[in-house]
Amino acid sequence: NARGRDNLAHLLYATGRHAEAEPLYREALDLRRAALPPGHPDISLSLSNLANLLYATGRHTEAEPLYREALDLQRATLPPSHPIIALGLTNLANLLYGTGRCAEAEPLYREALELWRATLPPNHPDIALGLSNLAGSLNATGRYAEAEALYREALAVQRAALPPGHPTIALGLTNLANVLHATGHSAEAELLYREALHV
Secondary structure: OHHHHHHHHHHHHHOOOHHHHHHHHHHHHHHHHHHOOOOOHHHHHHHHHHHHHHHHOOOHHHHHHHHHHHHHHHHHHOOOOOHHHHHHHHHHHHHHHHOOOHHHHHHHHHHHHHHHHHHOOOOOHHHHHHHHHHHHHHHHOOOHHHHHHHHHHHHHHHHHHOOOOOHHHHHHHHHHHHHHHHOOOHHHHHHHHHHHHOO
8 A cells, every 4th residue: 555655665765775765655656646536635745755755866857846746735735824835845945945946945935934933833943944944045145144144043943942962053053154154254153163063
């Protein structure tokens, strides 16, 4: 069945055996398309699973239409504020960002962040993720002041949400330090780099 194929594929994927996982994800998708009504949420799940594998193995051109179809299904079948839509938006935005299409990624990151802000507690780690994602796309297009503000907010959320020493805090410190360094604020950047080393 589709679930069994997914479970085995997840295990293979997690252990780096992508070539073995791919046909199982494809079979699970085919089974769901055949057995379920069009637009069923499990179809979008299968699309996302396969797209994640393709993206992870550098096959961006194959992954993009699957991410888009998954997002379209999520929008059609779930309540507008459902967190899975934020995940679908982020998956597609990450692909666009990763292939240099930062201007296309930005509105998707914004929408995902708005969804998370509307549905999650203020200091939830997913909000920090959304802030960092959007900041990254702005930073990549030279909008450093906007990126800096978002990275600062993301770091504040990370510090509130996560235990001291968590690697995500080190990443947040580094992201902020990078944009400060790029804009000539070397002294503050150095402090943050040093703190990141000891997280």
